[in-house]
Amino acid sequence: MSDAAVTRAPRLAPRLTAWQWARQNLFGSVADSILTVVVAIVFGWLVWHALDWAVIRADWFGESKEACKSGGACWAVITARWRQVVAGYYPEGHLYRVALAMLFLAVAVFPVVKRDLPAWSALLAPVGVIAAIAILGGANILPSVPTDYWGGIMLNVLVGLTGAIFALPIGILLAFGRRSDLPIIKAFSIGFIEIIRGVPLITLLFMSSVVLPLFLPAGVNLDKLMRALAVVTLFSSAYMAEAVRGGLQSVPKGQREAAHALGLGLLQTTGLVVLPQAIRISIPAIVNTFIGLFKDTSLLYVIAILEVTGVIRQALSDFSWLGLENEGYVFVAFVFWVACFSMSRWSASLEKQTGKEAKPAREPA
Amino acid sequence: MGRGGFMERMGGARGLLAQGLLIFGLVVLAVWLSGNAGANIEARGISTGYGFLDREAGFDIAQNLVPYEPTDTYARVFLVGALNTILVASMGIVTATVIGLIAGVMRVSRNYLGRLVATTYVEIARNTPLPVQILVWYNIALLLPPPRSALGADGVAFLTNRGVYLPQLWLNGLADVAVWGSVAFILAAFFVSARLRRLRTEHGKGASPHWGWAVAGVGVLLAFLGTGNPIGIDVPHREGFGFSGGFTMSPALMALWIALSFYTGSFIAEIVRGGLTAVAKGQGEAARAIGLSEGQTLRLVILPQAMRVIVPPLASQYLNLTKNSSLAVIIGYPDLVAVFAGTSLNQTGQAIETLSLVMLFYLACSLSVSLFMNWYNAQSAVWATPR
Missing domain, CATH: 1.10.3720.10 (MetI-like)
Known part of the structure; x- marks a missing residue:
């Protein structure tokens, strides 16, 4: 690689006065100045009206849309149903279980967020997810709550995280399979990945709701949500495989050779040398895959699983809240935006970080 | 991949075993699944096979680019x-x-x-999720004025909550000939100019690659003039409570x-x-x-x-x-x-x-x-x- 990339001196930005900055960034030329003025007026007008509608003139509480009289947004439709928005129709006396389940999900993602934990901590992920599902469902210890009552933002988080956490190991296997020298394993991995990536998620969700029951033995009735979870997991494993493949490709060949030279076997080389580096490098890509998956959970309402979009649509079809589509959809979009935007910032900062760490590790040119 | 023997290509005994197990597992899974499916389908009395493709569908479709009737298959x-x-x-x-x-x-x-x-x-x-964005835009499309107070001008286009009415190209007579002739000319031009460019970059001689496109332009012109220009524009007009003519884009x-x-x-x-x-x-x-x-x-x-x-x-x-x-x-x-x-x-x-x-x-x-x-x-x- 060229020296320039490694030894580039940090460029010192000259300190600009406000006026100099404006000259450079706003009024560089006549055309630039005209553009600036036009854009400033249109953008300012839009932002002002959005703020005016969403915050300044908004009504926040009430029992029906009659309570909203100020002419701004009628957020009462959300606040009046906040319980459904958060947890669907989960019984009121058992909401502490939702909080507990979310806590366990937080434990499940801990090994991903905090990256310098020992390797065994990866086991926290599946354990946390299974514990969360058990707490929500009851698992014969707590009173049983059927999945029909689960819903709201809780369900988006649950499906997104469960899908991602179980998809990751499958994705790692597929990524190795795709790079394998064994022709049948390679063909199977490529076939699986490309078929899953080639079809829309919605067709797979239809599969889960109408075709999957046909393939189960007579008398076995797998829950609708569990079927969807299985399909979502398979779906994201194909994308995880591609995210991990990128990481595998960027582990220098010398690492593998050095491990062999030390006398490590194939499994040890893979598990102790290649995989840890590959995962570390591909974490930003994995997070990006998760962002996509999390956005996709809004599709579940199409197969009648009441995640947050479904709950809101139900609220909007209620007679006392008719005609508040703007409020409902803006709210859902905002919820997803806050989550996805912060995750994408985090993933971008990770990318910068790994980029810096990876530099000295490269072989000299 | 080398040209070694079968065993070598399969990665030796260990590789063969692993792949054999994969195939075995897939076959068992397939047999089990299809067995279940067979039993379930029979129990529910669902017909199988692709024969239904020739049967009459019996429902209407709101938008069809090719002629379609509910009696079609x-x-x-x-x-x-x-x-x-x-x-x-x-x-x-x-x-x-x-x-x-x-x-x-x-x-x-x-x-x-x-x-x-x-x-x-x-x-x-x-x-933000695409489904939510689609719902937002759909909601906006339904907020447009009703046809009686439509935005737009007669003979150009209308914006209404029942759809957008736009001018449309119509084709008749020898339109097929003209269109496919033009496509053929453009494809030919693509290859000719690629060939000319290659000649130039590799041997430094030959005509300018732009000649290919010039010929295509003349060809397209001839195709349309020769067939009596079978393409026109159909614009939407107000008619009663609705509109006629043009292309209707549903909300x-x-x-x-x-x-x-x-x-x-x-x-x-x-x-x-x-x-x-x-x-x-x-x-x-x-x-x-x-x-x-x-x-x-x-x-x-x-x-x-x-x-x-x-x-x-x-x-x-x-x-x-x-x-x-x-x-x-x-x-x-x-x-x-x-x-x-x-x-x-x-x-x-x-x-x-x-x-x-x-x-x-x-x-x-x-x-x-x-x-x-x-x-x-x-x-x-x-x-x-x-x-």
Whole structure:
């Protein structure tokens, strides 16, 4: 690689006065100045009206849309149903279980967020997810709550995280399979990945709701949500495989050779040398895959699983809240935006970080 | 991969065992699944096989690009749905590219406000779910005025909450001849100019590659004049309580189109930005130093290098857009998934058959895009400079 990339001196930005900055960034030329003025007026007008509608003139509480009289947004439709928005129709006396389940999900993602934990901590992920599902469902210890009552933002988080956490190991296997020298394993991995990536998620969700029951033995009735979870997991494993493949490709060949030279076997080389580096490098890509998956959970309402979009649509079809589509959809979009935007910032900062760490590790040119 | 013996190619005894186990496991799984499916299908009295494709569908489809009647077959339904998918996907691809290009260039512009607006758009559009965006745009499309107080002008276009009425090209008489003749001329021009360019770059001789296009232009002109210009414009007119003539774009199609364009446009913007910043600054400076104009610098130096970075992810965005058009089902646009994996599936009950056909359609789309990408990568690899 060229020296320039490694030894580039940090460029010192000259300190600009406000006026100099404006000259450079706003009024560089006549055309630039005209553009600036036009854009400033249109953008300012839009932002002002959005703020005016969403915050300044908004009504926040009430029992029906009659309570909203100020002419701004009628957020009462959300606040009046906040319980459904958060947890669907989960019984009121058992909401502490939702909080507990979310806590366990937080434990499940801990090994991903905090990256310098020992390797065994990866086991926290599946354990946390299974514990969360058990707490929500009851698992014969707590009173049983059927999945029909689960819903709201809780369900988006649950499906997104469960899908991602179980998809990751499958994705790692597929990524190795795709790079394998064994022709049948390679063909199977490529076939699986490309078929899953080639079809829309919605067709797979239809599969889960109408075709999957046909393939189960007579008398076995797998829950609708569990079927969807299985399909979502398979779906994201194909994308995880591609995210991990990128990481595998960027582990220098010398690492593998050095491990062999030390006398490590194939499994040890893979598990102790290649995989840890590959995962570390591909974490930003994995997070990006998760962002996509999390956005996709809004599709579940199409197969009648009441995640947050479904709950809101139900609220909007209620007679006392008719005609508040703007409020409902803006709210859902905002919820997803806050989550996805912060995750994408985090993933971008990770990318910068790994980029810096990876530099000295490269072989000299 | 070497030319070793069978055992060697299979990775020795261990490799053979592993792969044998994989195949065995897959076969067992397949036998178990199909056994279950057979029993379940029999128990529920669902018919099997693809014979239903020849049966009468019996339902109407709100938008059909080829003639369709409820008395037509399910095979015809598939065609109508696939064409509707292709229609909204192609419309989306064009506008998403335009939006993405503009926003991508704005992201690296010198103007701070330009950057701010583009960044705001990109961060909002790609961090909110597409289904929600589609619902928002659909809601906006339904907020347009009713036909009686439609926005627009007679003989041009109308905006209403029952759809948008636009001028439409009509074809008659020898239109097929004219259109296919033009396509043939353009394809020929493509190959001729590629050949001429190769002659020039490899041997430094031959006519300018532009001659190919000049000939194509004359050919297209002749094709239309020779067939008596069979193409005209049909404009919408007010008639009673509605409109006649022109092309009617339903609110669902419009919402889906706009949402797909803005959503995919935000991803394309990031790709364009990445491509533009990937071209080293020195390249542009060097090009200007040897006397190329701004336009030439962009066209001959920056873009060819940026395109190598831009095109592969761009193609996968086009594919994503096509797959995402299946979200049509949530607002009732009759795309392939809605009419075939929806209505047809419900009527026939043959879930496996209908869904497999729909999936095959999308797989065929991805396969053709991958083939194109392989071809493109092979082409552009010629330009790759060793680092």
